[in-house]
Amino acid sequence: MADLFAPVRKFFARSNDDLVKVIGMAVLVALVSSAAVSVTAVMLKPYQEANQAAEQQARMDKMLDTLPGMRDLMMETGVDTLETRLVNLDDGSFASDADPADFDLEAALQDPEASIALKADVDIAGIKRRANQSPVYLLQKDGDLKLIVLPVYGAGYQSTIRAALAIEADLVTIAALAIIEQGDTPGFGARIEEPEWLALWPGKKIADETGTVRIELVRGQASTPYEVDGISGATRTSTGMTNLLRFWLGEKGFGPFLARLKQEGL
Amino acid sequence: MSLKHHLTAPLIGNNPITLQILGICSALAVTTTLSTAVTMSVALTVVLALSSGLISLIRHHIPPSIRLIIQITIVASIVILIDLFMQAFMFEMSKKLSIFVGLIVTNCLVLGRAEAFAMRNPVLPSVLDGIGNGLGYALVLLIVGALREFFGAGSLMGIPLVTTVADGGWFQPLGLMQLAPSAFFILGLLVWVVRVLRPEQAERPEFRLETVEDRRP
Numbered sequence: 001m002a003d004l005f006a007p008v009r010k011f012f013a014r015s016n017d018d019l020v021k022v023i024g025m026a027v028l029v030a031l032v033s034s035a036a037v038s039v040t041a042v043m044l045k046p047y048q049e050a051n052q053a054a055e056q057q058a059r060m061d062k063m064l065d066t067l068p069g070m071r072d073l074m075m076e077t078g079v080d081t082l083e084t085r086l087v088n089l090d091d092g093s094f095a096s097d098a099d100p101a102d103f104d105l106e107a108a109l110q111d112p113e114a115s116i117a118l119k120a121d122v123d124i125a126g127i128k129r130r131a132n133q134s135p136v137y138l139l140q141k142d143g144d145l146k147l148i149v150l151p152v153y154g155a156g157y158q159s160t161i162r163a164a165l166a167i168e169a170d171l172v173t174i175a176a177l178a179i180i181e182q183g184d185t186p187g188f189g190a191r192i193e194e195p196e197w198l199a200l201w202p203g204k205k206i207a208d209e210t211g212t213v214r215i216e217l218v219r220g221q222a223s224t225p226y227e228v229d230g231i232s233g234a235t236r237t238s239t240g241m242t243n244l245l246r247f248w249l250g251e252k253g254f255g256p257f258l259a260r261l262k263q264e265g266l
Numbered sequence: 267m268s269l270k271h272h273l274t275a276p277l278i279g280n281n282p283i284t285l286q287i288l289g290i291c292s293a294l295a296v297t298t299t300l301s302t303a304v305t306m307s308v309a310l311t312v313v314l315a316l317s318s319g320l321i322s323l324i325r326h327h328i329p330p331s332i333r334l335i336i337q338i339t340i341v342a343s344i345v346i347l348i349d350l351f352m353q354a355f356m357f358e359m360s361k362k363l364s365i366f367v368g369l370i371v372t373n374c375l376v377l378g379r380a381e382a383f384a385m386r387n388p389v390l391p392s393v394l395d396g397i398g399n400g401l402g403y404a405l406v407l408l409i410v411g412a413l414r415e416f417f418g419a420g421s422l423m424g425i426p427l428v429t430t431v432a433d434g435g436w437f438q439p440l441g442l443m444q445l446a447p448s449a450f451f452i453l454g455l456l457v458w459v460v461r462v463l464r465p466e467q468a469e470r471p472e473f474r475l476e477t478v479e480d481r482r483p
Contacts, residue, residue, distance in 0.1 A: 012327055022329040029324075029336050033343035040347050047354035055357070186365055 056180045060137075060149070060164055063178035067166065067202075073146060074139065082137035082149060089134055092256030100135050108133065118252065125154030125247035126240070136257070137164075138266075145169050145266055150254050151180075154244025157236040159183030161192070161244060167206065171258050174215075177201040189237030200228050206249050211259070213249045216242045272394040276402035278464075282375050283406040284457045285467055289375035293407055294449040296366050300423050303411030304404075305359050306366065309348050311400025313370050317341045318384040318396030325385050337380045338371070345370045375403060410452045418443030 014021040064070050064082070074080065086095040086103055108114040108131035115131045137149040146169055153162040161182045166175040179193045191197060205225045206215045214226035217238040222229050230238035247253050282288045289310075296306040320340050321328070328336050349367045352360035360367065370376060379399050384392040415421060417440045420428045429435020442448050461468045 016327065016329040017331070021327075022332055025327060025329055025336065026332055029339050033339050037343050037346050037350075040350050044350050044354040048350075048357075051353065051357040 052181065056162075059178050059180050063149075063164060063166060063176050066198075067147070067175050070139075070147065073141065077139070077141045079139070082139050082147075084135050084137055086133050087136050087254070087257050089130070089132060089253065090256065092254075092258070092260035095133055098133070103133065103135055105131055105134075122252055123247075125152075125244040127154055127160075127247075130252060134254070136254070140266060143266060145261065147175060148261075150248060152244055152248035152253070154240060154247060156182055156184045156240040157189045157234065158185065161237075161240060163241075163244075165245065165248075167258075171262050172205050172207055174201050174204045174206060184234065184237045189231065189234040191231050191234065192237060192241065197229075197231065204228055206245070213246055213255075215245050215249070269391060269394055272391050273398040273401070276395070276398040277405060278402075278460065281402040281406065281460070282378075282399050283403055283453070284460045286375075286378070287457075288378055289373045289403055290453070292366055292369060292373055293403075293410060293453065294446045296363060297407055297411040297414050297449050298418065298444050299415045300408065300411040302359070302362055303407040304423075305352075305356070306363060307400070307404030307407050309352070309363075309367055310370055310373065310375070310403055311397060313341065313344050313348060314376055314379060314396035314400040315393050316344050316396075317376055318379055318392040319389055320344075321380045322384040322387060322389045322392035328385070333385065334377075334381070337377060337385075341376050341380065342371045375399060406453070406456065409456065410449055413452055414443045414448060418448070 011021065011024060016022075060082075064074075084100040086098050086100045087093070088095050109129045114133070115129045117129055118127065135151060137151075138145060139147040147166055148171070149164050149166045151162070151164055153160055155161070159182055161184070162180040164178045164180055166177070167173065168175045177198055179198070182190065182192060184190050184192070200222070203225070204215065204227075207213045208226070214224075216227060217230040218227045219230055219232075219235075219238075249255060249258070276282060278284075280286070283290065283293060292306065292310075296302045317337075317340055321337055345368060348370075349360070352363075352367060379396060383395045387395070412422060415423075416427065419439055420426060420430045420435075420437045426433075428437040430437045430439050432439075440448075
């Protein structure tokens with residue numbers, strides 16, 4: 001047995017100036033450190049995900065609270081949360097055969113049957129793959145749509161921005177925007193989370209009369225109903241927000257779904 | 267030098283912040299409230315103790331040519347572990363501290379103790395030295411955090427102690443206290459107080475202005 005450890009002992013017996021020892025120690029420390037970090041990260045992931053899910057729900061609820069009259073309307077219709085439905089993004093129809101609670105975005109993105117690869121020129125949101133289905137959250141009263149919330153996401157400056165876009169019954173006016181998750185630079189890009197900035201969104205229009213998606217973040221002051229003030233000092237985050245909204249409201253995103261809603265209703 | 271000395275010396279006599287003036291930037295950033303100051307202090311003390319212990323443990327096998335890289339790798343790994351633990355079990359707090367837990371890596375205090383002490387001393391004194399310096403850092407952070415939260419928001423640990431004007435009371439919160447510069451002022455005053463009480467800590471001026479008296483023959 002002792003012979004088995006002989007090379008190890010020989011290695012540690014080397015001089016600290018020896019090249020083999022220098023490289024060996026560097027590799028050894030790096031390996032041990034990375035193993036410790038990876039194992040912990042994998043082990044703690046369920047806890048972090050539970051925390052994040054609770055946080056996301058809380059942010060969604062907070063957004064609903066900011067919408068005037070929304071809570072009253074929900075009381076009237078007797079629901080305490082929005083209804084979740086799955087949408088087939090390609091034709092915009094509701095997926096009636098699947099339970100929205102079972103939908104797992106990560107799993108769908110891994111599955112070539114349940115998602116498509118996006119070509120670079122369409123993938124303005126920087127997400128590489130798009131699931132064929134997506135949940136949407138809606139509030140209806142006697143069959144009339146009152147509010148629809150679309151989950152959107154895409155690349156920011158250094159993180160994936162996940163947001164919820166609430167649209168009013170006319171399917172053009174934004175009711176509110178909530179940032180569900182982001183990790184951009186604190187003090188710059190991360191300011192998209194600030195209530196003052198999110199308060200700029202209600203009343204903006206996502207598209208003009210012809211149905212062209214026009215919404216965008218601009219430098220300086222917004223001057224049209226389609227423009228929102230960008231975040232100064234955070235150009236990449238602002239461009240990322242514009243692109244992800246354009247993508248998800250466009251042809252490969254919820255475009256067909258919104259068009260169908262406009263024509264046929266729920 | 268007794269073992270206890272390693273633990274108590276950095277509290278006031280050799281305090282990392284007031285004497286060595288290390289770890290200032292995090293001391294400015296996380297002291298707006300007492301609760302963030304407490305969490306940051308605990309996190310830094312744990313990192314210091316663990317990194318000092320580990321580095322001391324392998325000190326005979328750290329090649330001098332790459333010692334800083336090895337030290338920083340160990341420190342960084344421990345900091346990531348602490349950050350992961352906080353995200354899993356103290357989610358609200360980790361959101362408040364945001365990047366500052368990760369920035370413990372760049373806290374000069376950690377590398378300073380690793381390089382100055384843990385590289386040359388056995389494990390137990392190194393761990394104690396780490397804890398001692400962590401506590402010294404904590405002491406200053408708690409004083410600054412308590413002052414800033416009390417005068418800036420009228421509360422301690424989030425519990426209101428005096429009613430502010432906004433809530434119909436008499437206390438007008440000092441907005442400056444919630445901004446980073448106020449931590450500089452408080453730190454400066456602290457350093458002053460410590461050096462008045464312990465004059466041996468004041469540095470001798472390196473140069474002295476020439477006066478008229480000096481010129482007189």
